[in-house]
Amino acid sequence: MMRNKKARHCLLVCKNFEKEIVAAVKLEGLTDIDVIPFPVFCQLAFGKRCWPDDFLAKLSREYERIEVIGGGCLRAITRAKEETTMKNIVFHEQGQCFYPLIGKTLTDHYLQQGAYLLSSGWLDHWQTHLQQLGFDGSGIREFFAESCTKLVLIDTAVSVKSGEKLRQMAEWIDRPFEIIPIGLDFIRLFVSRIVTARFSEESLTYRREERGKLEQQAADYAMALDVVGTWTQLSEEAVVVENIMRLFHQLFGAATIRFLLLNDADTLIYTLNSDETIVTKIVPHLLEIPAEYEWINGDDGFRMRIGEKENTIGSIELGQFDFPQYRQYYFNLALNLGKVCSMAIAIARAYKKNRDLNEALQNSVFQLEEQSQELFLANQNLAVVNGDLESFSYSVSHDLCAPLRNMDVFTQILLERYAPKLDEKGAYYLLRVQACSQKMGVLIRDMLTLSRVGRTALNLREVNLSEIVEALLRELQESEPERSISLCVQEGLFVKGDPALLRIMLQNLLGNAWKFSAKNPNAMIAFGQTEINGKLAFFIRDNGAGFDMTLADKLFAPFQRLHAAADYPGTGIGLATALRVIRRHGGEIWAVAALEEGATFYFHLGAN
Structure with missing residues (x-):
């Protein structure tokens, strides 16, 4: 940040969180405070000095107050702290550097899950940070595979490219990732608390009023999330959409509110407050939005993606606010509501699929019962046919084979006893009769075998x-x-x-x-x-x-x-x-x- 000659105070912060602190100072209207980054050295050896010895001394001469904000990295500059006797320098060492962004409870929650927390500033130079760890390509993947379960971006909306850089890093180290949109409210409260502690009583009163506004905004968040939570209990998607629009009209003083919703085939199914020309332009673009949001109309409004991870199911567009000074507040609130909107619509769709599957299952059960009845009748008819076939086989076996055997036997007797009385032609005829009877016997035997093969268990x-x-x-x-x-x-x-x-x-x-x-x-x-x-x-x-x-x-x-x-x-x-x-x-x-x-x-x- 460029230094302001009129500034009396300085916030000395880690380069990874410079953007968030600058945005918070700007939103708080702290025009007499400079934000100066110190180098990132959480990847470097513990205790290594990262700024010149006279760095703090020079700053001490330039500003009335210097607030140094950092996490565990400040433990690596204990020598600088011990050598500092200037009374206008105060160190605010946090247990974890993400406490000022999302608080201790949420930070510890993600760390206990094994998450590797990232800020927008860190992702701006993620390749450099990975190199500082001292691993090659395969080594860094093994390091992250053993040390974390997933990457988590604490998205304060200060950089629209953070989401894409997170995806690039996740692909490089082969880890899953998640984006948590949290806005700037918590960091504003943190900065406000630090600064107001050293302001005059008049200024302190003003800050308390501002803090009251933020607390009121937090109450708005709680109310909105409570209302949105009830949507997840609704069953019809159309009802969920109607409630979303009603709540957005109540919370946001915006002349433009557009809601587009796509089905599973990326076909538009809802267009509220959108004309056909706008929809034709937005839908193809919507499917390619690289981040969870984008600023539009010269940052006068924003479009927020509705969906889970890579699956886009729609968007909500807000613009032309009645109170443009609260645009950042509207943006933060919308980001927090976006995920719950996605979940509510997803649950409604899942409910419909469940209902359709249940109906299809019931129809299948009815059809199966009918087919079972038909199969039962067919099995009964088959049993009758099999019985008839058994009777036929028995008949063939005994009633046909017995006469054939008799023909064969009597023909043999004629040939043996009366051969001298038969001329050559007569003997030939008897041999033909015998051969035919034997052949017929073989044929009947083979037919019975074929029949039994098909019926034997x-x-x-x-x-x-x-x-x-x-x-x-x-x-x-x-x-x-x-x-x-x-x-x-x-x-x-x-x-x-x-x-x-x-x-x-x-x-x-x-x-x-x-x-x-x-x-x-x-x-x-x-x-x-x-x-x-x-x-x-x-x-x-x-x-x-x-x-x-x-x-x-x-x-x-x-x-x-x-x-x-x-x-x-x-x-x-x-x-x-x-x-x-x-x-x-x-x-x-x-x-x-x-x-x-x-x-x-x-x-x-x-x-x-």
Whole structure:
């Protein structure tokens, strides 16, 4: 601050708080007081001298009174204090340097939370202060990570750039931050108390009157915050907005009061006392306001952001005050009300979302009850159908299979006993009848297996697929011991599933591989596990006949055959059965093949 030749008193303060003290002195109308900063040295070694030895002596000769204001840093200049015999110098050492700004209770509250308190003046040179701590980039982050939980800016509104600098510092040291808008009322009371203690009785009376005004303003704060507190109990956003506007009209003598409110999609939903032209200009700008406020119209008014942290939900604009001399007071009061306005609107919106969710939940419950009833009826119908299917299966098993077995037996008897009496054609016909009856029996058996696979309850347990595959391949080798074939089975492959159904599935897949590789003199069958598209899948591979991939969509359909029955006999039910088993386990199966180059069947089983 420039020195005033007419000044009789001097406030010697830390550079970090110079702006606040200057603003407080100006608002108090203390035209005969100079504010002189001393260097910041709270980051320097304890007890280090930061001003020349004759610094206080020179000031003592220039001013009638010198008030030195500081926190713990003043303990670092005890030598200067001891050497000072000038009676016109008084040291006001505070326990913490933020006590004059927000008081002891609030300061201690944030410090107990592990907060690192910052002022606008400190943030003006935050990079320099961090360098003075003597750490490199990673070291400073570790220091703050261990020593504080968050950064807290005590925002007195003396610098509109403080918020942005706080964000830059928070990003650099990787710490969360918070902005506490408190205005200048407390520091004004502090300065007033120091100065009035040394003024004449006439001046003291004047200061008491001014202090009475400040106390009245504090009462206004209490009344406003009490009223705003009731908003948080309201449920409808429109009611909250109406109460906000009513209170602002009561508290602020302003010709211009504009209230803009955005929804979650940044779309304007309220415009009170704003014409369309102004709104069109303000809304895009509002979403980019770097600080909690901005002065407008040549500092005649201000616009305050409504929202939490980075989330802007609106703004309140005040201007053209009936009593412009109270503009700073209006500003401080508005800043304090702003956060509660944000909270009240947020609670109203949360209440609406809750109500909508409850209504949606009730509708869902009603729909679920209806669907449950429909499912109950469907399950009853399904039980009837399953009962009919069980009866049909029993009928097929006994009523159809028994005659087929009789046909097979009697045909065999005819062939054995009456073969000499039959000519060659007659014997051929009997053999055809026997083969057809046997084929029909196999088909019925496979159809019953397919039906049971879809209806059998799953008996889930840990299953060793490798052991099942080895056992099935041994059975196939025993059925055709003359075949020369190379077998490869990966050991130790386990899944969770139904052992009986998994055996049926593997029996069909391995039977296919065995059958379609029969014509290859260097036949090979392999079983193992691999990773496909980030998922583990089992595979059964052969180097047999393969198939045309353009026909792959028919592969797992019942009774669909991709090869002639004369070349490769079968019922066409095996792969359909394997598909049903795998689907019962929540899995998938697919195949990759080429004609005369073999085929590979891949499958996985749900969560396995």
